[in-house]
Structure formats: C-alpha cells, structure tokens
Amino acid sequence: MDDSDLSPFQDAEGRWHRWRAHIAASPSLNLTYRLAVGVIGVLVLAAGVVAIPYPGPGWLIVFAGLGILASEFAWAHRLLHYARKRYDAFMAWFLKQSLVVRGLSTLLTCAVVLTTLWLLGTFGLVGTWIGLDYSWLESPL
Structure with a gap:
C-alpha cells in the first residue's frame, strides 16, 4: 500500500x-x-x-x-x-433513579452553583451593574 x-x-x-x-x-x-x-x-x-x-x-x-x-x-x-x-x-x-432523586440532585447542583457564585462575588458585581446595591449580595470573603 x-x-x-x-x-x-x-x-x-x-x-x-x-x-x-x-x-x-x-x-x-x-x-x-x-x-x-x-x-x-x-x-x-x-x-x-x-x-x-x-x-x-x-x-x-x-x-x-x-x-x-x-x-x-x-x-x-x-x-x-x-x-x-x-x-x-x-x-x-x-x-x-426515580424522578425525586434526580430532582433532588438537580436542586443540590443548583445550590452548589449559586453558593459558589455568591462566594466569588458574582451577584454583588452583577447587582451593581443593574442598580441593586444590597449588602447580602456581596461575598463574605
């Protein structure tokens, strides 16, 4: 070849x-x-x-x-x-797995994502862009 x-x-x-x-x-x-x-x-x-x-x-x-x-x-x-x-x-x-187990897994994943975004200060940053200046949006870190 x-x-x-x-x-x-x-x-x-x-x-x-x-x-x-x-x-x-x-x-x-x-x-x-x-x-x-x-x-x-x-x-x-x-x-x-x-x-x-x-x-x-x-x-x-x-x-x-x-x-x-x-x-x-x-x-x-x-x-x-x-x-x-x-x-x-x-x-x-x-x-x-049942729909309940898959749904709880989805909720846990969403909680992890939201928590890390909050800890990284994403919500505070985006909030200031759109005029939301709440102290609870700021990261505690």
Whole structure:
C-alpha cells in the first residue's frame, strides 16, 4: 500500500508518529515536550474539575485533560479508562433513579452553583451593574 491509498486520517496519523519520533530522538526536546503536555493536561484537568458542578461540559473538560495527559503518560491512560468506566456506570445508575432523586440532585447542583457564585462575588458585581446595591449580595470573603 503506498501513500496514495491511505485515508486522510491514516495519513495524518503517520505524519504525527513521524513528528513524535523526531521529538523523541532528542532527549532534551522530548523532556520539554513531555513537560509541556503535562502542564497543559493538568491545567485542562483542573479547569474541568472546577467546572464539574456547573451546567456545561465539566466532565468533558476533565476527560479532555486526561486525554491530553494520556497521550504521553501511561498512568493517565489507565486513569482515563478507569474514570470513563466509573462515569458510565454512575450515569447508568443515576438514570435508573426515580424522578425525586434526580430532582433532588438537580436542586443540590443548583445550590452548589449559586453558593459558589455568591462566594466569588458574582451577584454583588452583577447587582451593581443593574442598580441593586444590597449588602447580602456581596461575598463574605
């Protein structure tokens, strides 16, 4: 099979492997690359963990951070597969629960979001934008 028979994805994967092999051939460049992947992966993972209780893609960001780390670190690859299995099992369990349990979970999530927004001073800031100047809107921190 020559290069013209490859799909665009196979061609891109081949280029990626050649580029990565070139980096791996130089120990200092390889260390720098792995450190950069580690730092970026940890930052994305941390942002995902912070975003989990909020509406939106918190878990997706966590899995993206683990995916970045898993591209270079075997432990992260194992953790990614373990976390995906646990997440899928939890979601299967959660979807089987009664409407009351799911509703209480939604209320708890809303309480966490509102509390953290209040603690971060978001309500006080937005309140001043629209002319609401109540002391209870201000963060106690």
